[in-house]
Amino acid sequence: MVAAEHFSVKPRTPRRDARGSLYRVSSRLAVRILSVAVCLSLWQLASKFHFDFGVITFRNIPAPTEVAQSALVLLQSPKLASHLRYSLMRIFSGFLLAALSGVTLGLIVGRSRAAADLLMPPLELLRPIPAVAWIPMAILMFPSSEVSMIFITFMGALFPILLSTVHGVVDIDDRLIASARSLGAGRAAILREVIIPGASPSIVTGLTIGMGTSWFCLVTAEMISGQFGIGYYTWESYTLQNYADIVVGMTLIGVFGMASSWLVKACGTLAMPWYGARAA
Amino acid sequence: MSTSAPTPQIQVSHWSTSIEHLTVQFASYVAVEDFDLRIAPGEFVCLLGPSGCGKSTVLNTVAGFVQPSEGRVVVDGAPVRGPGIDRGMVFQQYSLFPWKTVLDNVAFGPRMQGLPRAHAYLKARQYIDLVGLSRFSKHYPAMLSGGMQQRVGIARALVNHPSVLLMDEPFGALDAQTRSSMQENLLRIWAQVGNTVLFVTHDVDEAIYLADRVVVMSAAPGRVLADIAIDLPRPRPDDVFAHAFFAEAKRKCLRLIRLESRRTFELAKGAQW
Numbered sequence: 001m002v003a004a005e006h007f008s009v010k011p012r013t014p015r016r017d018a019r020g021s022l023y024r025v026s027s028r029l030a031v032r033i034l035s036v037a038v039c040l041s042l043w044q045l046a047s048k049f050h051f052d053f054g055v056i057t058f059r060n061i062p063a064p065t066e067v068a069q070s071a072l073v074l075l076q077s078p079k080l081a082s083h084l085r086y087s088l089m090r091i092f093s094g095f096l097l098a099a100l101s102g103v104t105l106g107l108i109v110g111r112s113r114a115a116a117d118l119l120m121p122p123l124e125l126l127r128p129i130p131a132v133a134w135i136p137m138a139i140l141m142f143p144s145s146e147v148s149m150i151f152i153t154f155m156g157a158l159f160p161i162l163l164s165t166v167h168g169v170v171d172i173d174d175r176l177i178a179s180a181r182s183l184g185a186g187r188a189a190i191l192r193e194v195i196i197p198g199a200s201p202s203i204v205t206g207l208t209i210g211m212g213t214s215w216f217c218l219v220t221a222e223m224i225s226g227q228f229g230i231g232y233y234t235w236e237s238y239t240l241q242n243y244a245d246i247v248v249g250m251t252l253i254g255v256f257g258m259a260s261s262w263l264v265k266a267c268g269t270l271a272m273p274w275y276g277a278r279a280a
Numbered sequence: 281m282s283t284s285a286p287t288p289q290i291q292v293s294h295w296s297t298s299i300e301h302l303t304v305q306f307a308s309y310v311a312v313e314d315f316d317l318r319i320a321p322g323e324f325v326c327l328l329g330p331s332g333c334g335k336s337t338v339l340n341t342v343a344g345f346v347q348p349s350e351g352r353v354v355v356d357g358a359p360v361r362g363p364g365i366d367r368g369m370v371f372q373q374y375s376l377f378p379w380k381t382v383l384d385n386v387a388f389g390p391r392m393q394g395l396p397r398a399h400a401y402l403k404a405r406q407y408i409d410l411v412g413l414s415r416f417s418k419h420y421p422a423m424l425s426g427g428m429q430q431r432v433g434i435a436r437a438l439v440n441h442p443s444v445l446l447m448d449e450p451f452g453a454l455d456a457q458t459r460s461s462m463q464e465n466l467l468r469i470w471a472q473v474g475n476t477v478l479f480v481t482h483d484v485d486e487a488i489y490l491a492d493r494v495v496v497m498s499a500a501p502g503r504v505l506a507d508i509a510i511d512l513p514r515p516r517p518d519d520v521f522a523h524a525f526f527a528e529a530k531r532k533c534l535r536l537i538r539l540e541s542r543r544t545f546e547l548a549k550g551a552q553w
Binding site: 179275 | 345
């Protein structure tokens with residue numbers, strides 16, 4: 001029964017991918033990690049050997065190793081935590097205000113031509129002014145420096161949220177609203193059951209973008225006129241010549257900015273279970 | 281009670297739908313002019329015409345989305361003033377609420393009428409069963425095929441027992457095979473429920489297959505060109521397309537449509553060149 005043939009175990013030759021490439025998933029990951037490692041090494045070299053190219057110089061730039069050491073120390077200090085707390089509170093307040101007012105205004109403007117004619121012209125005139133250009137004005141308008149910071153954060157987030165909401169409302173197919181009316185829905189029901197869910201993908205996008213711009217504006221404001229906060233901390237590190245701390249501050253800004261945007265998007269996606277569902 | 285729920289029956293009203301000397305004008309463009317049509321309760325009427333002839337405008341006027349410039353529409357003895365649950369609408373696309381499940385979509389009408397949730401869901405389930413989608417109540421519309429979505433749209437309109445079901449080329453976006461099975465489905469449902477239907481299409485075969493009467497419309501401004509009674513057996517046999525009457529009716533409709541297309545072409549030619 002046993003065939004006399006011996007099974008010769010052939011060595012496994014790597015099979016060619018149908019697209020003719022031997023570039024596999026594992027190699028891709030290795031390349032990516034290697035790329036980051038190379039960049040970090042170049043930075044280390046540039047700092048340690050104080051590269052100076054005239055137009056750009058690394059003489060005072062801290063090396064990654066110094067930054068890592070600084071980070072370990074700082075992350076345990078209560079001072080840094082307190083700065084972060086200030087920034088987070090400002091972001092939270094400003095963004096929340098912008099979300100509430102932006103979405104409400106956006107829904108009204110999207111649904112009513114009269115409201116659009118009344119409310120949009122002054123807003124459109126203000127829109128080209130970047131939020132950070134408001135900083136001196138904010139200092140004049142708001143006696144409390146904390147409130148002026150929150151105002152900057154608010155201005156940063158307002159327009160992305162407002163405009164995305166308006167677009168979201170306007171883009172809802174007329175046949176959906178017509179169907180709702182045909183099924184006996186009144187104005188309030190249409191707003192609740194059709195407009196808000198229909199505009200929500202756009203609104204979530206606006207909120208995510210708004211969170212990002214909010215961080216950017218806050219950090220800038222803190223650097224210019226703040227007393228506390230992670231932006232202020234980063235700037236202060238420069239003036240106190242703790243250069244490694246600058247990079248720690250930058251990294252934290254990046255991490256918290258990304259994390260908060262991601263959080264907004266994640267919450268938004270959870271609230272829209274139908275979005276992304278496709279035919280089997 | 282759960283395995284064989286009684287088939288829903290719409291109380292056929294004694295009144296009809298009447299479109300009386302309807303003229304609809306948008307700015308300076310006359311879409312529909314002196315359009316007159318009376319529909320008896322329980323009738324299946326197809327509005328047939330070339331694209332742009334105003335048949336959707338007529339439908340939208342009956343639905344209440346468009347105001348007549350002259351004339352009026354009377355449904356169940358009451359003049360139409362705006363959209364309402366007595367006139368159910370099924371569009372070709374973008375009818376269903378993508379953020380609601382099939383069950384929530386179909387239960388929307390009953391809930392808007394103030395029915396408590398449980399009662400609304402019960403009614404919705406009856407009609408979801410009627411269109412054969414019981415297994416999909418918890419699905420979102422994007423998870424369903426085009427044909428299934430249209431069936432949900434039909435259930436969503438019928439659950440409210442409308443006086444007239446308005447359908448605007450509902451099968452136009454479907455492939456030929458799905459379209460033909462949907463036509464059979466629709467007739468089967470209609471036979472059970474017995475409601476009045478006003479169905480807009482540009483497909484002659486579809487119109488003759490489905491309808492008790494085919495009303496051929498002229499190109500813009502739209503008006504009634506012919507009102508052809510369809511004398512074919514119900515339920516439609518499989519070989520209905522081979523019936524002599526079918527061919528004759530189709531010939532009549534095609535001739536009318538061809539004449540209309542030529543007329544509008546001549547008019548356009550005169551205007552443009």
